[in-house]
Amino acid sequence: MSDQQPDRMLAVFPDPAPIDVARTLDLSGYSWKAVRSGDALEKLEPGQGWAGAIVDCSQDPESGWAICRALRRRENPVGRVIVLVTGAQLPDLEMRDDLFDDFCLAPVHPRELDSRLRHLFYADLAISRESLIEYSDLVLNTETYQASFGGKPLDLTYMEYELLKFLAQNPGKVFSREVLLSRVWGYEYYGGARTVDVHIRRLRAKLGEEHANLIETVRSVGYRFGQSRWA
């Protein structure tokens, strides 16, 4: 599953793509298409545009740099362009800084290419991190509904997950049982405010003894997740 990578398309020059590049992209879960020319670049472009490009200038430098220029000269220039050059071609990079974002020595080392891609796409991944709620060792992914604590998966039922999500989104705040019931379960739920106590106890049990105090009981008021902001 490509949950680490943004689901967007990379252009790779030339067509067919260099075998090492193709393999690296496949293994890391990137979507990509090989392009032969500037025309193909236009024709094969997906609806949401190219997310980036890998241009091999080591075999046919002239066409390679032409592709780079084509990528940059568009109305919406394509960012995240990696060029592949041989050691002897390194001087070619001078004066072309505007045409690429990073480069890799050809023949490519798969690890190196992968690292450079990951670094270039870090910003995208950071955006998708908005669906993460983090508090100390606790991470909740609201997109995949998964929770983990200290890097280990935390198996929760649906209502446990929803309750923990609500609390973790509002750390340091005290909520009464009634408020939790209406915000997490919804008014139509007939279980009563005691349901909240039951689920708080289950969450504490699942977090384990050492971390059970992440959810504090505030006497005769309700519950608080994490540190009080005035503590």
Added chain:
Amino acid sequence: MIEQQREYVLRTVEERGIRLVRLWFTDVLGNLKSFAISPAEMENALDDGMIFDGSAIDGFSRVQESDVLALPDANTFEVLPWVDPKGAEARVFCDIAKLDGTAFDGDPRQVLRRNLNAARAMGFQFYVAPDIEYFYFDPPTIDSRPIPLDEGSFFDLTSSDITSSLRKETIRTLETMSIPVEYSFHEDSPSQHEIDLRQTDALTMADSVMTFRLVVKEIAALHKVHATFMPKPLEGVQGSGMHLHLNLFKDEQNAFYDGDDQYNLSTTAKHFIAGLLRHAAEITAVTNQNVNSYKRLVPGFEAPIHISWARNNRSGLVRVPVQKRNSDQATRIEYRSPDPACNPYLAFSVILAAGLRGIKEQYELPAEADSNLFEMGDDMLAKLGIEQLPQSMSDALRVMERSELVAETLGEHIFEWFLRNKRAEWRGYKTHISQYELNRYLRSL
């Protein structure tokens, strides 16, 4: 919410790489039943249920057709912690329905739902917290006698022995399965342990008891030990009970509490206890459903014999624990006869129905029996109007058979099937010639 719940389950199946989803339900005798489906079938199961042939399930058989529908209760979806994560499995409890989608009369979980709805119509939420006792033994073979694994007793600090570490591992597993534990300790008998669960609504607790029994057995089996909920496996020492702490809540308040009463007991609580006492004999076949159950209900082993109530007298059937502090939350009622081999869905149903009947009919609470009833003579007990619980399964069935309350609570389908099945069990027992009889009579008569 239903839609999101469904989404949550399907997404978790995918994200956690679940290979099998086990659909759990319970037969009339309280045995956990299960069939597995592949993750691909889960979506369909959540939307339309899964059809299966119920004729092989104890108490599910019907005259016309045997197909029934298992409807997963998405909020009970849980990854099974003892299964190798590489072949991860999950379970979900199911309600059983007829093919037209209406509740199937043979399903104990639906019976409890129906009775909880009746309580809700009166404004009550029914909460239960069980104290469950059980034994660890060497794995038994046919005809072998149970062999305890330790010689410890009540509250012993036997930290090095295997059964205490089994208990700890069991608790860890229970807690990862949404079953918080309140206390646990080594009980009075060798290899006997008790785990007390924290209060939840009765339906969740009945599910939890089913999970609990499986977890205790699974963890024991991983260590080549046999765990048993048989009510009285060893002669001469205490058997295993499942004391139930009961509460009704109304408008978020503990309906059993009244600060102005000398016992802190509300009128509702008194009527409820009176209902339990008046119908105790009728519901005993359900709360104590095996021949062996009645070998636990004998004098001398802290199990109740007499139909009475008291505050701190452990010989009574109903106990109202005295509270450490004057807290409205803590007031509760303890019903002490059930054993852990009962069907929790049916046991909770008949107990609730007996108590509610007391509230509806405003039964009067008899006087507290605060002296030790085990030491009283029969004439004294008769003078106080204190009767005994049924002495055998045969007695219990005879009383149950005449009970309109139990028939109504369980529904005709289960009521009749249960009586038929249990009478057959009693016949099998009655015709058996025991070692006791051979030892006693063979040479002397």
